[in-house]
Amino acid sequence: MASKKQTNLQWYQVDLHLHTMASMDYNDKDKSYLDILKEAEAHGLDIIAFTDHNTVGGYAAMQHEIEQLEYLKKLDRATKQEIKQLEEYHRLLGKILVLPGFEFTATFGFHILGIFSPDTTVREIEHLLLNLNVPIDAMEEGNSEVGASSDVIRAYEVINEAGGIVIAAHANANHGVAMRGMDFGGQTRIAYTQDSNLHCLEVTDLGSRRRYSTQRFFNGTKPEYPRKMRCIQGSDAHALQTIKDRRGKVVTLGVGERTTEILLDEKSFSALKEVLSGNDFSRSRPHEGGGEEDYVQTAREEGESIVQSFHESMQRKGGHLYAVVSDVCAFANTNGGTVYIGAAADAKKSIKGITNASQSKKELDEAIGRMISPELKCEIDTLESNRNTVMRIQVPKGDHRPYAIDEYKIYVRDDNETNLAVRDEIVSLVRQGISSGALPNATQETTAVSEAQPTTRQQTASSRSGNNAATSNGKPSKAQSNQDDLHPAVENHSRPPKKYSPPDVTGGGSTLSNDGVPRAGVEIVGTEHRNGTNYHIMRDLRNGNIVHNVTRESARRLWHYAIRQLETNPATANNVEWADDGDIGLWRSYKRGNDVRYDLVKRESNGKLRVFYGVSEAGMGNRWQQFLEPDDE
Numbered sequence: 040m041a042s043k044k045q046t047n048l049q050w051y052q053v054d055l056h057l058h059t060m061a062s063m064d065y066n067d068k069d070k071s072y073l074d075i076l077k078e079a080e081a082h083g084l085d086i087i088a089f090t091d092h093n094t095v096g097g098y099a100a101m102q103h104e105i106e107q108l109e110y111l112k113k114l115d116r117a118t119k120q121e122i123k124q125l126e127e128y129h130r131l132l133g134k135i136l137v138l139p140g141f142e143f144t145a146t147f148g149f150h151i152l153g154i155f156s157p158d159t160t161v162r163e164i165e166h167l168l169l170n171l172n173v174p175i176d177a178m179e180e181g182n183s184e185v186g187a188s189s190d191v192i193r194a195y196e197v198i199n200e201a202g203g204i205v206i207a208a209h210a211n212a213n214h215g216v217a218m219r220g221m222d223f224g225g226q227t228r229i230a231y232t233q234d235s236n237l238h239c240l241e242v243t244d245l246g247s248r249r250r251y252s253t254q255r256f257f258n259g260t261k262p263e264y265p266r267k268m269r270c271i272q273g274s275d276a277h278a279l280q281t282i283k284d285r286r287g288k289v290v291t292l293g294v295g296e297r298t299t300e301i302l303l304d305e306k307s308f309s310a311l312k313e314v315l316s317g318n319d320f321s322r323s324r325p326h327e328g329g330g331e332e333d334y335v336q337t338a339r340e341e342g343e344s345i346v347q348s349f350h351e352s353m354q355r356k357g358g359h360l361y362a363v364v365s366d367v368c369a370f371a372n373t374n375g376g377t378v379y380i381g382a383a384a385d386a387k388k389s390i391k392g393i394t395n396a397s398q399s400k401k402e403l404d405e406a407i408g409r410m411i412s413p414e415l416k417c418e419i420d421t422l423e424s425n426r427n428t429v430m431r432i433q434v435p436k437g438d439h440r441p442y443a444i445d446e447y448k449i450y451v452r453d454d455n456e457t458n459l460a461v462r463d464e465i466v467s468l469v470r471q472g473i474s475s476g477a478l479p480n481a482t483q484e485t486t487a488v489s490e491a492q493p494t495t496r497q498q499t500a501s502s503r504s505g506n507n508a509a510t511s512n513g514k515p516s517k518a519q520s521n522q523d524d525l526h527p528a529v530e531n532h533s534r535p536p537k538k539y540s541p542p543d544v545t546g547g548g549s550t551l552s553n554d555g556v557p558r559a560g561v562e563i564v565g566t567e568h569r570n571g572t573n574y575h576i577m578r579d580l581r582n583g584n585i586v587h588n589v590t591r592e593s594a595r596r597l598w599h600y601a602i603r604q605l606e607t608n609p610a611t612a613n614n615v616e617w618a619d620d621g622d623i624g625l626w627r628s629y630k631r632g633n634d635v636r637y638d639l640v641k642r643e644s645n646g647k648l649r650v651f652y653g654v655s656e657a658g659m660g661n662r663w664q665q666f667l668e669p670d671d672e
């Protein structure tokens with residue numbers, strides 16, 4: 040299913056976080072609402088929102104002032120100055136869409152923006168604030184301190200159900216739900232930033248390419264935060280113009296000093312909400328003087344990942360079309376994602392583009408509909424990059440898993456590769472389908488195998504193995520190629536080869552704790568020796584899934600690397616760079632493409648070592664980040 044035609048789309052400059060004189064802490068109490076509109080015009084703003092603290096008082100005051108001027112004019116009692124004011128209001132409101140809203144202070148001081156259609160009455164919004172337990176005196180004062188109000192999740196739900204846009208205000212800064220260093224549980228932080236009623240995050244570092252930028256953190260690659268979040272920016276203006284202290288440090292930004300550009304088909308609340316609640320992330324960007332942002336190039340710089348892939352061609356010859364559809368199937372079975380066609384993942388490589396967008400789209404629609412079952416709805420459109428047209432397929436996380444090609448080939452996305460699912464992964468997908476009610480005669484079961492169980496079954500590895508994807512004409516896919524060149528260039532932490540011995544894992548892995556382990560990469564939790572062959576039990580650290588009976592010959596790329604390291608160069612306590620507290624450490628780091636990967640070690644209380652192979656930056660929680668290589672910037 041193709042997305043809506045984009046023939047009438049236009050970029051609009053937006054500032055959805057403006058305070059007015061109705062906020063208790065506003066600096067320019069002597070200014071007027073007309074002054075705010077004039078300042079917005081001077082900065083080229085198209086859409087703004089008045090978001091005073093726990094009140095809609097600023098928007099209501101402006102509306103009341105206009106109504107009074109209209110009434111005086113109707114009675115023919117308006118002075119020339121008042122008529123001029125009214126005309127200026129009409130002129131500015133004809134250019135700038137002003138939306139009513141508020142900045143709500145939730146429990147524990149977290150700030151949330153609620154923004155509404157101009158058709159929403161002031162009384163309706165005030166009633167909503169009362170339902171969020173905002174005291175009347177705080178509402179009248181525009182006070183950011185409200186005492187025991189509603190919690191964050193409740194606020195998201197109430198604002199969304201009332202038809203508003205829900206934005207986590209300055210999420211990465213003070214009073215933000217994603218502020219670093221906040222002392223509250225990980226599950227709470229996940230809920231505050233991944234809740235389905237939350238539309239986007241307002242951040243103060245939009246456009247930054249640094250490792251710890253908020254947008255990069257919430258790009259959908261982290262297992263705990265699988266939902267990619269749209270990030271926007273607003274001025275949070277508490278004054279008409281920017282105020283600095285004696286040393287030149289900004290105390291508060293002024294109107295329009297930090298804004299977002301959004302691609303809309305019309306300047307309206309409904310169009311704005313459609314984009315902010317949608318998944319087309321190319322339709323918003325930081326305003327930086329009107330420069331065009333190349334969304335495809337930005338994606339290429341991020342590279343292949345669990346949520347995006349790149350193909351230079353979609354020709355049937357050579358299996359390229361099959362590889363594209365395989366990625367679509369894999370994304371649907373994993374966490375959703377985006378497939379780009381016409382551009383290589385290497386950001387330094389020139390873009391080929393596609394020559395016939397309408398025909399290519401038709402061919403993709405037909406191929407996805409014919410080859411993948413059950414039916415999967417994808418959004419297919421095009422983007423421009425360096426004067427070339429690139430096709431984009433936006434794949435949702437499937438509701439009816441497992442999805443299969445030709446009824447029996449089930450693909451999954453493993454880090455930055457697409458592979459055929461192995462038996463245990465298929466079992467997990469089927470259980471997910473049963474749990475969601477997508478499969479007939481369903482009974483409720485868990486969605487994933489979370490612990491490795493010892494097995495004594497004398498099973499042999501499948502001759503097909505199911506671990507490596509192949510193209511429709513039998514040629515190896517990119518997930519299958521170059522398996523003999525997997526040993527990375529080791530940096531700083533290489534160790535001499537050791538004699539292989541199986542990992543000493545109590546109970547075959549059943550007693551291992553998941554507390555504090557990385558959330559990406561793979562762990563070998565057990566090994567069986569049968570008929571002269573080692574059969575390994577692999578744990579996918581991203582989702583906890585267990586896969587049995589993996590041999591060195593049948594293993595995927597990362598699994599193959601882990602098994603080879605275990606069998607030829609196992610980690611020992613003396614060869615680990617331990618953290619100060621001594622229970623976690625870095626064994627080695629290496630390059631994989633443009634990314635650095637890490638082999639990490641955790642020492643259990645009984646002295647046993649657990650090794651986590653090929654951990655990406657996205658999977659390294661707070662404690663593990665001390666081993667990250669320095670940021671490029």
